Amino acid sequence: MINIIMNGLEVRAEEGWSILDTAKFYGIEIPTLCYNEGLSVYGGCRLCLVEIGETPKTKLVSSCTYPVHKGLVVHTDTQRVIRTRRMMIELMLAIAPNSKTIQDLASKFGVKQCRFKVRNEECVLCGLCVRMCREQMGGKAIGFQNRGYKRRISTPFDMRSEECRLCGGCMYICPACQLRCHGPDPDTTVCNACLQMDPTCLDYYEELQCWMYDAGRCGTCVKEGPEKETKEKAGHK
Template sequence: MVELTIDGIKTHASEGSTVLETAMEMGITIPTFCYYPGLSCYGECRVCLVEVVKGDRSSLEASCTLPVEQGQVIFTNSEKVMRARKVIVELLLSSCPNSKTLQDMAANMGINKVRFKIKDRGCILCGRCVRYCKEQMGVGVLGFVGRGTSRRVATAFDLAPEECRNCGGCEWICPVCERACTAGSLIDGICGACQNLVPVETCPVCTRCSESVGPQGHRVY
């Protein structure tokens, strides 16, 4: 067992577990995208960034791949984290504006505009489908091909592979296919149809549930 501090709360975690898992056990919500229980951690999307304080320095690390350490000091909601996370969600949105999961996340963070040039690729390369196919179905017909801006998820030679059982798991687990944003038009990359741009009331007592972290405050439950 190791002892660490998350958001000012001292806690114990078993060795080998990750900061994300520990925070989740404590009831702290860290937004995640490429992380999925049951799949290996990949650290691709960087949405789950947390601030790790070491002495008078702090760094940003992806909590899903960060193993717990003795005496670690973590902040999941600091200003530095929120700022970095916003940029990351904006970047993800700019390459994939039609994901409801992402749009909701942007709404929760109070993002009203995507500052980057929008180039819809319909995929954020989170690799969930790749890992699902390999780890859960034991087939591994999906993978990444190419590099840099031309990187994409594909099957070998773009052919329908013999090994594929048509389980549909890749589509089911895809955060874009699973919940496509149905908004007709996007303004500045934000759909604004569901939660965004609507003033949210603040709870009478803030329990720091981190459910909504928009500029207007928490949502009332």
């Protein structure tokens, strides 16, 4: 057992636990996005940031990847931590504004505006799908490609991977691909929040980041109908 100080309380953690594990054990809430109990830790979303060390020498670390050690001093909700978390949410919001998960996080943390250019990329590179495919589904169909601002997730050569079994695990776990939030109604300005939720992914394939390359077959994402055709044609131009 290791004794650490969390938010001023002395708590005991087991060897090998991360700060996040310890916080969960004691019921201290730390928000996460790229963390999933069944998958390896990634530390990509930076939402679980906590402040460690004593003033004035504190630093921010991702609690999901940081293992506890003797004499560790952790603060999970200081001004600095909350400010940084809000910034991360704002940045993710700019990339995937239609994600229900991220919208929920934004309202929870009081992020009311997004100062960045909205990019609508529908992928925050949390890597959940990659780890899901690899660790739980035993496939190695998708992975990260390129780097820097060009970094993206795809299959080899952007074609249907030979290893893909169409299990849909990537779609199941994706925080941007789940229910899509349509935001406030422009007529009433009332959000009506979850009444406006659309269970389908997208109307047409062009915008769909589906690595199964089998548009419409599963029927989850792509709506059938005349609307789809016209939009597809427009997309090809």
